[in-house]
Amino acid sequence: MNRLGVGGWAILVVAALFFGTPLVLTAAFSFWEGGDRYGFEVYGLLWNSPKLFEAMALSVELSIATVAALIVLMVPAVICMNLFAPKLRPLFEFIATLPFVVPAIALVAGLSALITGPEWLIGTPFYLVIPYFFIALPYAYRSIDVGLRSIDLATLTEAGQSLGANLGQIILMVVLPSLRSALVGSALLTLAVVFGEFTFANVLLFHTYSVYINEIGQHEVTAAAALSAASFLLTWIAMLGVLIAGGGKTGPSGVR
Amino acid sequence: MAIVELHGLRKFYGGRDVLSGIELAMGDGELICLLGPSGCGKSTLLRIVAGFIIPDAGQVLVGGRDVTxxxxxxxxxxxxxxxxxxxxxxxxxxxxRxxxxxxGAPKAEQVKRARELLDLVGLSSHExxxxxxxxxxxxxxVALARALAVQPQVLLLDEPLSALDAKVRLQLREEIRRIQRDAGVTTILVTHDQEEALSISDRVAVMQGGKLLQVATPAEIYRRPADGFVARFIGSGAVFAGRVERGHVRVGSMLLRADASATHADGSEVEMFIRPESVQIQAHDGELPDGTVAGTLSESVFLGGLTRMRLTLEGPDNHSLWADVPSEHAEGFKPGHKLIAWWEAAAPRVMPLSRE
Amino acid sequence: MKAPIAWLFIGAFLLVSAIFLVAPTAMLAVQAVIGDDGLTLEYVQTLGSYRYVKAFEHSLYLSVLSATVGVIAGALIAFAMLKPGAPRWLRSVVTSFAAVAANFAGVPLAFAFISTVGTLGLLTSMLKHIGVDLYAMGFSLFSIPGLTLVYSYFQIPLMVIIIIPAFEAMQPAWREAAENLGATGGQYWRMVGLPVLAPSLLSGWILLFGSAFSAYATAYALTSGNISLVTTEISAVLSGNVSSEPQVGAALSVGMIVVMVLVLAASQMLARRASRWTVKQ
Known part of the structure; x- marks a missing residue:
């Protein structure tokens, strides 16, 4: 009665076909050299393309910088809010929900209208770290907040203080270690999402990995296919990290 | 006439019998408890009756109709x-409702019936x-009322009280009994709590290892357990394994008083079971009359009117014997005191050795 | 002050959020109604033009369609994989794959589908080989149904991830109790299963709607102007590809935010109705 049954298997087989086919065929397509010829030509081309590696390096740097910004700017603020200013929680919740309600393209419109200088800020690709920070904010905030709630911060702090620890010691030795899996999880998710981010980079005209794929895809579709298949693999590795860090729990999804 | 009949039920999982040779017939309006430790197959049996599990062999008859x-x-x-x-x-x-x-009953009828039942379980104001x-x-x-609303031929209760705290459990236990009697519905209740089983049932079915060991009234089960397992599981008491010797039971160096000559030949292997309320004690003054055993008081547990005492009997095996003593009489004894204990010859139950 | 450094952290976070998140959002609202000669409704009125009405129609249609497909397919997959009869390995395979696919979006996803069912795609040419011409049959990857197909690739896994906890919270005993009381499988799902799942399905739908509505990269790489969506229209204004003033981009953005807020509010009302039986705050 409660077996998987024909219906259950049918659902799963259809799903496997839908999700498997594009992956397999994309990888296969990347070997196509026109007509009936297949080979590694496009991979050689990509390997000798300095622009690809520049774009990849930039995306990696941006991902790491965004994670750093979250750790320096958001994590301490959320911990301090929970400890000293729980009344500010609604404000934090509002800020963390806003990037979901304001689509990325709208935020970039607002940003470019409001912030028109100085050049040292908006001229460097690292300006992107600011919008990326907010793209990552909703789920990074959520997972840190859930992590904090589950450890009963107040009691831990009181216990720590009664043992003679000061605030810094408590945060470093008690709070952060217990947030480990939440932190690693949201860091990896942020890496994956920022690495593939396109909206801001494209509108603000910076050459990140996604922008590069799009560009090369305009005239070399097979190269774009090769990079797409590689991207899936990269995302997979990042998510494997999340799964291992989160002890089998899947992280929330990123923002597009 | 039997309303529920179970014939030769058998079920195996992973190459192992979880139920075998189940035979049971229930009278109309009877309440039977399936009692046993966890994993004994009692829930599987209930779920076979309910229809959630199909047995590998055997039949379930309800009102003479095969519903297997x-x-x-x-x-x-x-x-x-x-x-x-x-x-x-x-x-x-x-x-x-x-x-x-x-x-597909008309709505007015559904509501009327549901209100009656909520009233029966005393929850009218919470509907x-x-x-x-x-x-x-x-x-x-509410769950009980819901189950009764279908006017069931058989009511099945799967450990209905085990998630509740002690006080509510007692209260609801009596209420289930009352409602079951009022409704006159044949009922099977699964439990691992022997006190619950003894207090609520018309008959108790003790299960172990997928088999029914004994099906009898609570009094019968308590007084005349079919074997050592039933004896140990129902209530407390001491069980000794030994050999029959002139009607008594030889356990190591001790000859324990019993009356087994009519049922067991000399030399046969038996288990002897004796309940704490049958055992009497007094201080050891050096003499050890026939039919008594000597021991040391190891601990006593105050139970209100009675105090339950555990004696460690003399001998290499450190057998324990329990005795229920009126509390005012028990105050004189302290752990470490030497005592002697005795009982009526008819009090112990002597059973063939059960092989577990 | 007990911990001045704590306020420093909180203050820094709030300040950055105010300047780079709240202020730009507010800026959009201001920009949308202020022209060269002060307050004006001119830009908001351009939203009523055929071009932008179509863009909103397409965006809404695509979001509703892909969210609905995602909710139904995602729930079915989660349901099938969580059945007690399903093998154990299946579960870890599906959850880990869903985590990857839900985050596989944007340009790479677009090119994966172009490589597969684009005009030159491998599946397209394979099917043509056996006499099935997808594009002659009216299919196009660069249409709303085509986009829905592509969006499903991240929407369905997203739903699987969201809905798994809700399925796990359903007690097998409910099903048994219903069966025992004489209910058929259909009656159980209609009267118990779906009502219990409803709040989770609804919040899943909202998340999927939002993710499709604000998606830009996938659409940009796929359509390049074939179909106008609100996001691609905004980017066209921003990059100067169309001769519109930036204020129009602001008005479009405000329009998107209004839609998101309305959908969120409506869903909260529905969710409150659907979950009136859950623990009250």
Whole structure:
């Protein structure tokens, strides 16, 4: 009665076909050299393309910088809010929900209208770290907040203080270690999402990995296919990290 | 006439029998408890009766009709689960009228019937509440009313009280008995709590290792357990393994007083079981009359009117013997005191050795 | 002050959020109604033009369609994989794959589908080989149904991840109790299963709607102007590809935010109704 049954298997087989086919065929397509010829030509081309590696390096740097910004700017603020200013929680919740309600393209419109200088800020690709920070904010905030709630911060702090620890010691030795899996999880998710981010980079005209794929895809579709298949693999590795860090729990999804 | 008959039921999982050779017949309106430790197969048996599990062999007859292969939804049995399992999205009233509703009864009739039953379980004033607004005991009453609403031929209760705290458990236990009698519905209750089984049932069916060991009235089970397992499981007491010697039982160096000559030949291997209320004690003054044993008081537990004492008997095996002594009489004895104990020859139950 | 450094952290976070998140959002609202000669409704009125009405129609249609497909397919997959009869390994395979696919979006996803069912795609040419011409049959990857197909690739896994906890919270005993009381499988799902799942399905739908509505990269790489969506229209204004003033981009953005807020509010009202039986705050 409660077996998987024909219906259950049918659902799963259809799903496997839908999700498997594009992956397999994309990888296969990347070997196509026109007509009936297949080979590694496009991979050689990509390997000798300095622009690809520049774009990849930039995306990696941006991902790491965004994670750093979250750790320096958001994590301490959320911990301090929970400890000293729980009344500010609604404000934090509002800020963390806003990037979901304001689509990325709208935020970039607002940003470019409001912030028109100085050049040292908006001229460097690292300006992107600011919008990326907010793209990552909703789920990074959520997972840190859930992590904090589950450890009963107040009691831990009181216990720590009664043992003679000061605030810094408590945060470093008690709070952060217990947030480990939440932190690693949201860091990896942020890496994956920022690495593939396109909206801001494209509108603000910076050459990140996604922008590069799009560009090369305009005239070399097979190269774009090769990079797409590689991207899936990269995302997979990042998510494997999340799964291992989160002890089998899947992280929330990123923002597009 | 038997309303429920189970014949030769057998079920195996992973190459192992979880149930075998189950034979049971229940009279109309009877309440039988399936009693046993966890893993003894009692829940599997109940779920076979309910229709959630199809047995590998044997038959389930209800009112003379073979329902072994009938779907659970067609059996007209009310079931109450350990986890209450009320539908969380429905009020108490909607939960109770669920059965009549899916059967297609007119709405007015569903509601009328549901109200009657909520009244029967004493929850009339809570009909508009959702399950999460009710206490565990209240939820289980609603579940009982819900099960009765289908006018079941058989009521099945799967450990209905084990999730409740002690006080509510006692109260609801009596109430289940009252409601079951009023409704006159044949009932099977699964439990691992022997006190619950003895207090509520017409008959108790003790299970172990997928088999029915003994099916009898609570008094019979208590006084005349079929074997050592039943004896140990029902109530407390001391069990000794030994050999019959002139009607008594030889356990190591001790000859324990008994009256087994009529039922067991000399030299046969037996288990002897003696309940604490049969054992009497007094201080050891150096003499050891015939039919008494000597021991040291190891601990005493105050039970109110009685105090239960554990004696460690003399000898290499350190056998324990329990005795219930009136509390005012027990005050004179302290752990470490030497005592002698004795009992009537007819008091111990001597049974063939059970092989577990 | 007990911990001045704590306020420093909180203050820094709030300040950055105010300047780079709240202020730009507010800026959009201001920009949308202020022209060269002060307050004006001119830009908001351009939203009523055929071009932008179509863009909103397409965006809404695509979001509703892909969210609905995602909710139904995602729930079915989660349901099938969580059945007690399903093998154990299946569960870890599906959850880990869903985590990857839900985050596989944007340009790479677009090119994966172009490589597969684009005009030159491998599946397209394979099917043509056996006499099935997808594009002659009216299919196009660069249409709303085509986009829905592509969006499903991240929407369905997203739903699987969201809905798994809700399925796990359903007690098997509910099903048994219903069966025992004479209910058929259909009656159980209609009266108990779906009502219990409803709040989770609804919040899943909202998340999927939002993710499709604000998606830009996938659409940009796929359509390049074939179909106008609100996001691609905004980017066209921003990059100067169309001769519109930036204020129009602001008005479009405000329009998107209004839609998101309305959908969120409506869903909260529905969710409150659907979950009136759950624990009240």
């Amino acid at each position: 292969k009938l779907a659970a939804s067609k059996r007209q049995m009310g079931m109450v689960f350990q986890s209450y399992s009320l539908f969380p999205n429905m009020t108490a009233l909607d939960n109770v 669920f059965g009549p509703r899916v059967a 508009a509440k959702f399950p999460h607004q009710l206490s565990g005991g209240q939820q289980q009453r």
